[in-house]
Amino acid sequence: MRNASVRRANFRNGFNLHSSVFRNGRLIGNPAARAQIAAAAALAGWHGASSGWWQHTGGGYGWVGPLFWPFAYNDLYDYTIWGDGLGFWGYGYPDIYAGLFGPYGYDGLSTYLAPRQQGRRQARGVALDQLCGSDRREIVGLPIDQIAAAVQPTEAQGASLDELGNASMDAAGMIRASCPTQVAATAPGRLAAMQLRIEAMEKAVDLVQPALDKFYGPLADEQKARFNALAEDQRRVTASGKAGTSLVQGCGAPAALDWPSADLEARLHPNDTQRAALQVLQDTSAKVSASLKAACQPGDVMTPPARMAAVRKRLDVMLDGVKSVRAALEDFYNTLNDEQKAQFEAIGPRRTS
Template sequence: MGGWRHDHGGRDGWWRHRNGGYGWVGPLFWPFAYYDMYDYAMWGYGGPFWDYGYDDIYAGIFSPYGYDDLAGYLPQGGIAPQAPAQQPASTSPAGPNDQLAQMCGEDSRDIAGLPIDQIQQAIQPNDTQRAALDDLANASVKAAQDLRAACPTQISLTAPARLASMQMRIEAMIAAVAIVQPPLQKFYDLLNDEQKARLNALGQDARQGEAGRSATSSLAQSCGAAQTGVISWPAAEIEAKIRPTDAQRSSLAALQDASAKAAELLKNSCQAEEAITPPARLEAVGKRLNILLQAVKTVRAALDDFYGKLSDEQKAQFEAIGLRHAATTAGQPAVTRTHIHRHHASIGGLIRRFIWLAR
């Protein structure tokens, strides 16, 4: 199972997946969103993308952040976090002024740049096809830049605010898919059968180079395993710490039911077989994101209702559950994550990202 990791500064709050990817890093959900969508759509490497699911929703509810734990994530000069009730507002401590930008993909040009030369060499496009490929490349850059522009500007420290931020992030990803999908389909439709086979083979070659991992099996296993978190609900601790009234207990039961429904919804939407073509894989990305959005909205509505019925003291106790719960999982060994970004990202951009992850 994935779990909470400590960063080198001693703070909790890096929610990590079974395969080593990060669901939450500091205040940001899905830090390498465009990488993961791109890797699966273009190359068929689906493990990182399909790892996202119910456990990330659970992590959004039971985040381990205390009010002052995120100082290192704040930009220089001060985006004020949204503080839970009964906690005083404070001036944002000085920190790296590009931290949030880095997490959201400051070098989105490197992330989104299609391997034009590699594709042209493989398919030998005519003028019409080359123009369509250029349109696809431009759309890819625009989608990545728009996704970065939708980066959250506030650090959300309450459970409802975190799920709201999560919803906005997924909506931005869906918008990015909508930008890339038409030019990708147009380009692919202009190819003859031999060219399509060569383009599809680029992704197969990339996956075969990933230490012998099977993209199909990792996709199915990752997706299914990411929906198992319902049993992790700290129901007894919530009961003991919050001491809910009858009305609150009814809302809590509704929240747990909504979470179970979201987990089942996401599990049933797992794709058992690998899509063969880039357009089909991008379509699968869009469908999965829409299901994830539906799941988040389902849980968020129930969470807002429950949280709104709590007193300030109860809210503080609810938020503190994440801190205590994280202490039982933070000691798990770290997992190394791999990507096939060598096909489309600059060396400088990758070095900056790996250094940042290793800090």
């Protein structure tokens, strides 16, 4: 299920609400396929070249219209259980940058609004609820059956495993509830949505982590070895021996995301007060970029509980970075008049790949 083949016709239509790939969960279980589905959805509302400038190293996108972090829960448990962290560790400062200078104009964002009636037919854009995570167990829950098959738990261990499964479903619901229902058309609104999304992910981890520790701790050494081997088996199947290097590269900010100083000066014509606030925003962004890059050390974490702890730590750094940039952004944004705000929002959509 995790290694279902990726066919071009499938991922082109992957964000269709009625697509069979969503109903059976085959492609969503494959991180590479999820990246392609997210890419198709992200570009559906972007009027640019064949690939967007905010694309992740692994081919996915951190922003799909108004949604930050599509398939968030799948990325969390893929790294925790399978050790496949390209989806999770691909997130970093470039996503904050894309929140500041959003790539979508308002017409593009309308693609992601809720379905609306047009005569007798219903017009449908990209189905954000699918990218946020379905409520079906086989798509969003931890792979409890596969864990049980590997570990062969005792009756008491089986009860703890059931608790872990229930916690994973509740956690998925928390993340699903953070899916945006309205479009944020301004930079402060995007960073606010980004913050809410990461906070929901942290709450989800805080719910699952104790249940995972409770199940894993009492296991015999041989059972732990079999549980840990799930990730090793997955690495052999996908032949991802260079995954560690890819993860670190995914956390770094590409050179293409230089601060658009010339555009800001030419479009905004800031006064001295605005220029000073803009400099604070730029300096804060640079510090956050450096801190996120320095904290990108996934390494060879060998156990599911240790990987989940690494997830929580990374989310902490991400959240601190978003809060810092958001505060500096709001201080600057509040100095702008309406025309300057419109010019600021036009920078991202007009950027080329």
